[in-house]
Amino acid sequence: MGKTLAEKVWDAHVVRRGEGAEPDLLYIDLHLVHEVTSPQAFDGLRLAGRKVRRPDLTIATEDHNVPTTGIDLPIADPVSRTQVETLRKNCQEFGIRLHPMGDDEQGIVHVIGPQLGLTQPGMTVVCGDSHTSTHGAFGAMAFGIGTSEVEHVLATQTLPLRPFKTMAINVSGKLRPGVTAKDIILAVIAKIGTGGGQGYVLEYRGEAIEALSMEARMTICNMSIEAGARAGMIAPDATTFEYLKGRPHAPQGADWDKALEDWRQLRTDDDAVFDAEVELNADELTPFVTWGTNPGQGLPLSERVPNPADFADETERLAAEKALAYMDLEPGTPLRDIKVDTVFLGSCTNGRIEDLRAAADVLAGHKVADGVRMLVVPGSMRVRKAAEEEGLDKVFTEAGAEWRAAGCSMCLGMNPDQLKPGERSASTSNRNFEGRQGKGGRTHLVSPLVAAATAVRGTLSSPEDL
């Protein structure tokens, strides 16, 4: 029997097969590090007198805590500053390459890996961050780990793991104009639920997936974790190779040819069998938004806020009641009538150049509505520079949006960019959890196109409403 893409990558990294209940020992090709989930891991190494086994397979950046304005000044919050300074000290002590605040290559960890060409097909990639699944867009096996595992990878460059089950997400058909990768993944999560992918690695396949750019594929793989899956993958193809070619860390010359030969084998065999399969038709998709407090609580923008009484499952009904109370929404309200205070364009989900281009296209010639604040936060300083070279920053600032420096920003309430209690956002990020964007803040997850249209109208909208 043939193998799936995930099984091929797994098998190529087994250092040692586990016996009986014992897990396999898996080799890790690339370890991404940031300031939040690493300090206790470095401390653990020091306590045990251990070194970093492969600093040359490790790279660090500052993203979660960093402010996105005044980046030439010291970080105002002393606790955030300590965490960032701790990372700097640790990287120096253990010999790890770091892209600190202000550096040309600084940015969100999941934006800079692909951008530098460090994320390549067939690799294993880990980071102490659940959105590491992003890198699966290149046909890599990439997943988030906890701090104990960060320490384990630093010390051994391996992880003991049991193989994941495999799930195919088959997306047939063709996306209509105005419908994006974000709408695909929000629809997938609404369909299989936030626990639907638990224990699985998802492989996104089919005509609609093959037609996507690398940026769009990253958006999809990024939110695999919101469906409960640690990893999501897409088989590498000409689009992948085109993206990689010439990047700073991409193979060159004879190495490029050898790499291509290997990468072309990274496809699920025709006779391989998935443990589960899910079907989705891209033709039927429309812009999708969330109404609740978990990413599975989403609906097409044309729908209304659901009535909890309509949920057959008691757990889901209870969850919907709590979500509507938190979100301060009435059942039956058209989603298009929901007013927002803030629009956030950015994050590891939608902070890449293509996302900025798409939003700028919608915003051009319009103004951000009165009473609405729009934050545009590039995923990396490179993305910021590229956008400025194209004049996108002008489009945003002329529309009345704020043009910021790179970081995780308002995706999570950890830096100065936060919602105030009771404020409501349309956000291109990945989590609408209670308080995720700031204590008491309310989040609607949307695509960059919906974010831009919403900024103009002040209520949840798609570009066709303009």
Add this chain to the structure above:
Amino acid sequence: MEPFSKHTGVGVPLRRSNVDTDQIIPAVYLKRVTRTGFEDGLFAAWRGDESFVLNQEPFRNGSVLVAGPDFGTGSSREHAVWALMDYGFRVVISSRFADIFRGNAGKQGLVTAQCTQADVEQLWKLLENEPGAEVTVDLSEKTVQCKDFVTTFDIDDYTRWRLLEGLDDIALTLRHEDAISAFEATRPSYKPVTIAR
């Protein structure tokens, strides 16, 4: 890591599904660089509410959390496990755990006992009818007991063995250092490095 075999403590019914790690500990509490002291961030948003279960007297000193399905979804932050343990929890019971949370718990000695949702409902009823009732979790037997109610739970055998023995993963892996070096020697030359060696 302390070995874990059996634990008895006050059960805490948490009637919520999809308790994500942002609820267990909001990001603003993740800025510390130490490994202890995270108990103040545990369920921070909910603890401001007088009616929240951990603000009720007999539950305040709980050590066995009984939660709804999909516990620990979201962010990979191990701080969620540290916060639960720093507060005093030794066991979480749920019908479904998020993968990363479950992995993190296993590294730190927090037992994630997976029961059926029917068993969780039964435990909720018992704990709500008699606040302060104790729950006994026996890892070697894989059983949960509360009053006269006894049921079994699932946990993978390898994690169970490590928890029973209190073993450190890194030391276990380093027994295979030769195999790691041998594997490294076979890596293709085109694979990237972040710095020149």
